[in-house]
Amino acid sequence: MTSVITAQSLTMRFRGCDALRGVDFAIEPGSVFALLGENGAGKTTMIRIMTGFQKPTSGECTVCGIDPTRHPLEVRRRVGYVSDAPALYDWMSVGEIGWFTASFFPDGFLPAYRESIRRYEIPEDRKIRHLSKGQRAKVALSLALAHDPELLILDEPTSGLDPMVRRDFLESMIDRAASGRTVFLSSHQISEVERVADTIAILHEGKLRVVAPLIELKQSMTELTVSLDDPLVAIPSIDEPAEVMCDELLGRQRRMVVRNFTPEMHARLASATGVVSVHERPLSLEEIFIACTKGSLSRPQGDSDPAAVTPQAAAMEVTI
Template sequence: MNNQNEVITASGLEMRFPGCDVLKGVEMNVRSGSVFALLGENGAGKTTMIRILTGFLKPTAGSVRVCGLDPIRDSLEIRRRIGYVSDAPAMYDWMTVGEIGWFTASFYSHGFVERYRELVTGYEIPENRKMKVLSRGQRAKVALSLALAHDPELLILDEPTSGLDPLVRREFLESMVDRASAGRTVFLSSHQISEVERVADTVAIMHDGKFHLCGELADLKDSISEVTINLDDPLVSLPALPSPAIVLSEETEGRQRRMIARGFTREMQDAIAARRGVNGVRARAASLEELFVACTRGIAALRPQPQDSQAPAAEVSELSL
């Protein structure tokens, strides 16, 4: 049964096309009143995931619930209860800003037009202006106004700030935080790491159709470290980190060895520093960008941790330093 605090749940989600496996057993839980950011490269499977959530694609395997509903059986009801903004919103260019609001209102309950007019007025977009003459930023604001006018339980944004100027992007980010503060939920798909870091409560890093990392952003940044080891001899052998520590990525450059590790402790740092041939060990909290690179370019996968109920099972190679 779907937890009332979870707006989206997915289990064992797979999507296969001829010659291509896009999603490979995705597990996901998005809680109410949060900003959930799906971070991944272009082609990682983010848009496919959104098309499944909105009922436009039927998954090959697995189950998914959105607002407690089945996206295939209840697709129309889901679309009434959510808002959606893509990176390139498709709108009728021959309509005015006001006309497209009246047109869209026919799909929703009473009060849509009034709320829509308040939103576009707040964005300083004249209602009598044709859609075809609007700038990309203005079109994005109209699309966001249309998505928010019925006060959706869930707002889904698919690369919404792509190509927008910094001021418009900032307004979008502020609106996401405001939505979450009001108890609504935002599902943001993006490859803009700096934007995600500013607004997200929870982050999932997708690569090659899988979640390689998923959890509260603050917890992930606290538990994952960048470790730099200076060696007297670049060929010196060091043991693998003890469990439950996990190496996400590792590289050697001359006499310096650098890794991104989860669960790295002060005791581990002291033990490495005490070994013969090591002349210094430094550790600091890893940035979201470093986590992203480790998951998408690193040589180790993330082992699921007991405290990370959102993280899917994954195979991990034990790596020696």
């Protein structure tokens, strides 16, 4: 199966900033791939490279089997793109902007666009300038999908939209994947991503911390609370294939987020000198994201002391 998008050792350097640092991933057809990251993590730079608007400093990228640096127009013909602030001609009506855009695509674009607008109940004679933000987003999505692209790229598409419009976007992503098409979603809306994504990638300061199927990622991440009889006690190191995503000392408790932690590692840790107990609990996607980007799961200053929270109480926490 040919990957829809591939990135190999992708690097993008600006003056005084490394936006991307050796990014590697591959996206298979018929899936929703979610790229999570804070503002400034490099998500938009990644999309600009994928669509041929930015040439990487080094590394390679292909989209639908095409190198976007060599054939950017061919890539753009085969993808649909929606940003958080779609650039639409305000002086045009909803119908006129569909007619105008149809001139760049094969026959069939305009009927598909009109059907989408009708489904969203947006009058064709209404000027773009008179549309709400949610309606503008629906017009942008209709324009992006009318030529039935192989790949739909969404860059923070639901930012500032009401719940009903966000639901429409989520349903469109699921429908695309179900039809064998691919969706690349860039976002920091964790709860929305968790509802639709097949694969999660977390980008932090230009580097991918994790890339894995959502279910596999959540199953592989564990929070450990290691209670010590003395805060100066040194515990055994956690070796490969496990990976420590964050590690902090809170009084007599050592709190770690570990990927691929095994029962054998638990037994070794629990039997170490000075270790009173070892408790495990699974993590939500939001907690995994925080651990990968912040390097800590501690509560903000002013909340109750995390060291005072029992493992039983911690296990009952629900992240929304």
